Amino acid sequence: MEKDENLEEFRRWLKERNPGEEEFLQAVDDLATDVFSLYTQNQDWYDACVLLHLCEADRIISFRVCWEDDNGAVHVNRGWRVQYCGAIGPYKGGIRFHPTVNESILKFLAFEQTFKNALTGLPIGGGKGGADFDPRGRSDREIMRFCQAFMDELYRHIGENTDVPAGDINVGRREIGYLFGQYRRLANTFSGALTGKDIEFGGSHVRMEATGYGLVYFLRCMLAQRNQELGGQVVAVSGAGNVALHAAQKAVQLGAKVVSLSSSRGALYYRDGIPRELIEKALDHRAGSTELLTGMADACGGEWHKGSTPWSFPCDIALPCATQNELDGNDARALIENGVKMVAEGANMPCTAGAIEAFQKARIPHAPGKASNAGGVALSGLEMAQNASFTRWEQERLNEQLVEIMQDIHRQCIAEEQGEKDYINYHRGANLAAFRRVASAVYAQGVG
Structure with a gap:
């Protein structure tokens, strides 16, 4: 498809290109419905096919994860890292361990993460990762071995200026600790390559909350x-x-x-x-x-x-x-x-x-997650800043910054939404504000 002439044509193209990826199709359609008019009215973006550009991840890394349980039995899982868009900064997004994880879910999450991260105002791009591993009923040592096996492949693709994963469903501080420990050993460097760490080794106050x-x-x-x-x-x-x-x-x-x-x-x-x-x-x-x-x-x-x-x-x-x-x-x-x-x-x-x-x-009034649940990645971005400067900020300062970031996201939604006075369409406002920032960055960096 060279040009997305109208929204229905764009939807048909998207569905044909991503068959069966229902979550991803839903996420893209949700954004496109609100921003398509803005996109087609901006001749520079339209000529550069920016929306089509943003329908493809920069790259999707898929890999095998082999590990042994406590009885010595070998298990094989599948892991992914979707590095969706790095136009604003290093890829940023969580790692999820759950048996329902698949490429479509991770693509949708990484797509959403791209625009959520843009709303924070921080220099972070969008990504997401995970594995179809079910941690329920597994011992602490089995989870440690799985995390280490997962990082054996992932470490090649991440870093503080490249891609900075965090936690997500079933990946909390324990798992981040195991992942970070293996990254540090393999990469032979201590850096802010992951966020959500324990406070003792580079974590941040307020991150869990x-x-x-x-x-x-x-x-x-x-x-x-x-x-x-x-x-x-x-x-x-x-x-x-x-x-x-x-x-x-x-x-x-x-x-x-x-x-x-x-x-x-x-x-x-x-x-x-x-x-x-x-x-x-x-x-x-x-x-x-x-x-x-x-x-x-x-x-x-x-x-x-x-x-x-x-x-x-x-x-x-x-x-x-x-x-x-x-x-x-x-x-x-x-x-x-x-x-x-x-x-x-x-x-x-x-x-x-x-x-x-x-x-x-x-x-x-309905606030979409890309606006209302952006607090977690905002604090992850602040953890990255602390790691880069070898400092640790106080809890009160971080909480104040979190409040300010959420207030600023709200202001962006209001500024974009020119609806009636007594009703704010936060959904449309968030999509327009996020798309405007990402599209501007993509266009400014040239086609490629």
Whole structure:
């Protein structure tokens, strides 16, 4: 395809070029729908086929990961690193270990990461990686051996000025420690080639909290735009991982009433609000999410709804923090019927196209993950800066910078969205602001 003459032609081309990659197609279509008019009106971008350029990753690295379990049995997994776009800076994005990981999911995540990172204002490009490895039931030493085997290949492709991975689902500080240790031994250098490290060897304060806290800071900006405050708002949160629990913690600290958390097996609901001490205890002693949530339900007198999601519970604000496409059109309509006033994504692309359409039709402000959950990568960028300068910044300074970055992302969305005064289309505003920065960088560096 030499020129994308119209949006429908572009969509047909994209689908033919990426057959079966549903998550990637969804992510690209989501962005293209909002930016296509801007793109075609900018003759320089259009002549240089910038949008087509951004539909292809710079490179996708696929490799075999062989490791031994505790019984000496050999296992073979597949690993990937998608280095999507480095026009703004070194590739930046997490590593995910989960049996559902495949190339389409990682391409969609890396595509989203490119535009999310652009919104932070930091000099970081977009990437993502992972493996179809299931860590459930594995011993600590088995996880260590897998991480080391994974890094045996990955180390060739990363570095502080090339590609800087971080953690993601099932890759926390323990796994980052094993990955970094193997990188240091193989590369024979101590550098900021990974973020999310322990504080003792180059990690940063606030990094674990950043995505969940940043989500709430962005939500606070959305409320302020409508002359409202977070205090007293009823908030439904999905998930029970790092993002969900830290978002719940910060929301409660700021006076909100968090009524739900969830796992893939059901949802915890407590009408009076989950007590702050239970959320903080969960952060300190997190077990498997279902076990954690049923224990919390017993402790606070809440209800465990097996096989349910939080989207049928009455709430003012919904924060989907679990996984992609967890909230569909029917869920969105249930939330609207139950009085939801605002939605902000804590996960990557948790709302389907049908859900987004329902929220927009009902004029419910909806913040996409590339804007509202950018706090984690923002702190990763600040960790990179600390590593480069051999310094460690105080927690208060980092939290203030996180607040400022989320406020700036909100300002970018508002500046781009020229809609009616009483309704801001954050989805379109975020896509336009992010695309404008990435497209400008791609065009400025020439075709290639």
